[in-house]
Amino acid sequence: MVLLECKNLSKNYGKKQALKDINFTIPAGKIIGLLGRNGSGKTTLIKLINNLLTPTTGQILIDNKAPGPVTKAIISYLPERTYLDRRTTIKKTLDFFQDFYKDFNKKTAQKLLKDLDLDEDQKISAMSKGMQEKLQLILVMSRKAKLYILDEPLGGVDPATRDYILDTILKNFNPNASLIISTHLISDIERILDEVIFIDKGQIVLQSDADALRAKYKTSIDAIFRKEMKC
Numbered sequence: 001m002v003l004l005e006c007k008n009l010s011k012n013y014g015k016k017q018a019l020k021d022i023n024f025t026i027p028a029g030k031i032i033g034l035l036g037r038n039g040s041g042k043t044t045l046i047k048l049i050n051n052l053l054t055p056t057t058g059q060i061l062i063d064n065k066a067p068g069p070v071t072k073a074i075i076s077y078l079p080e081r082t083y084l085d086r087r088t089t090i091k092k093t094l095d096f097f098q099d100f101y102k103d104f105n106k107k108t109a110q111k112l113l114k115d116l117d118l119d120e121d122q123k124i125s126a127m128s129k130g131m132q133e134k135l136q137l138i139l140v141m142s143r144k145a146k147l148y149i150l151d152e153p154l155g156g157v158d159p160a161t162r163d164y165i166l167d168t169i170l171k172n173f174n175p176n177a178s179l180i181i182s183t184h185l186i187s188d189i190e191r192i193l194d195e196v197i198f199i200d201k202g203q204i205v206l207q208s209d210a211d212a213l214r215a216k217y218k219t220s221i222d223a224i225f226r227k228e229m230k231c
Contacts, residue, residue, distance in 0.1 A: 001027060001028045002025045002026070002027055002028075002061075003026055003027060003028045003062070003063060003146065003147060003177075003178050004025065004026040004049065004060075004061070004062055004147060004178065005024075005025045005026075005059075005060070005061045006022050006023060006024055006025075006045075006058065006059070006060055007023060007058055007059040007060075007061075008021050008022075008023060008057065008058040008059070009021070009022040009023070009045075009048065009055055009057070009058035009059065009060060010022070010055065010056050010057045010058055011041075011044050011048060011053065011055055011056050011202075012056040017202055018041050018044040018202050019041045019044055019045060019048075019202045019203075020201075020202040020203050021058070021203070022045070022058070022202075022203065022204055023204070024197065024204055024207055026178050026180070026195075027178065028146070028176055028177065028178055029175060029176060029177070029178060030178045030179075030194040030195055031169075031170075031173075031178070031179045031181070031192055031193055031194045031195075032178065032179070032180050032181070032193065032194065032195045032196065032197060033181055033182075033183070033186065033189060033190065033193045033195070033196045033197070033210070033221070034046075034180050034181065034182040034197050034199065035182075035183070035186060035196055035197065035198050035199070035221075035225055036182075036198060036199035036200055036229075037200065037229055040199045040200050040201065040202070041199050041201070041202040041203075042151075042182045042199055043080065043151060043182070044202075045199070046077075046149055046151055046180075046182060048060060048067070049062065049067065049075070049147075049149065050067070050072070050075060050077050050149065051067035051068060051071065051072060062074070062075065062147060063146060063147075073101075073102075074145055074146040074147060075145060075146070075147045075148075075149060076140045076141070076143040076145035076147070076148045076149070077140065077148075077149045077151075078136055078137060078140040078148075078149065078150040078151060078153055079151055080151040080152045080155070082129070082132050082133070082136065083136070084124045084132055084135065084136065085124060086123075086124045086125040087123075087124070087125065088123070088124060089120070089121055089122060089123050089124070090113065090118060090119065090120045090121070090122055090124070090135060091120040091121060093124070093135070093139070094106055094109055094110070094120070094139075097109070097139055097142070097143075101143055103143045103144040103145060104139075104142055104143050105142050105143070105144065106142070108141075108142040108172060109138050109139065109142035112138040112141070112142065112168060112172075113135075113138060115164070115168075116134050116138070116161070116164070118131065118134060118135060118138075130157055130158065130161075133153070133155070133157055134157065134161070134165075137150070137153055137165060137168075141168060141169060141172040141173060142172070144174050145173075145174065145177055146174070146176075146177045146178075147177060147178055147179075147180070148173050148177060148178070148179040148180070149179075149180045149182075150169075150179070150180070150181045150182065150183075151182045152182060152183055152184070153165070153169075153181065153183065154183060154185050154188060154189070155183075155184075155185075159188075162185075162188050166188070166189060166191070166192050169192065170192055181193075186221055186222040186225055187220065187222040190210065190220060190221040190222060193210045193221065194209070194210055195207065195208065195209055195210055196208060196210050196213065196221055198225065198228060198229070200229060205228070206228065
């Protein structure tokens, strides 16, 4: 079953074309790495899928629906920047998510908080950037969504915590859903990827099964990316 489809998708910012006639599909039940250099169009694509931007041309379908209120209810989105209310506590943030999202599992969130040594009574303003990023990831992965989209989920997290977070992603996302991870830390995440999409200068330059790509080139996804993008 196709969960996400982009048809002839383009996005312009004035005279600058950020995305150019993009076409791809993502089936249910996959973890996909969206990989590209800075300015390649990754974040623009993610914002279009989340209905935060409007396409210049083309179409997006999520579970056969155009982006809007219905699709927002089935997408669990982790943006690159922190959006938490710094004036409140973790506990009140959990309560807000429980009220706002019907698919939010508070018990799952509380277990993950304990595993990552985060205190429910702590104020957001007293938390480091890395701690806030952990909290945001917990909130996202405690929903039973159809599509998870994580934009740089490991950027502010120490290396010792990354493996736990990746295992948490594997354990907590709905197996009938799909998950898109946009990141520069390819070597850290490639072990969990089913498929990869390389994007460069606003265009999809490669979409492949991860294992098939490694077998073809006889090297890692990270090494293939560096060669193809000449990083």
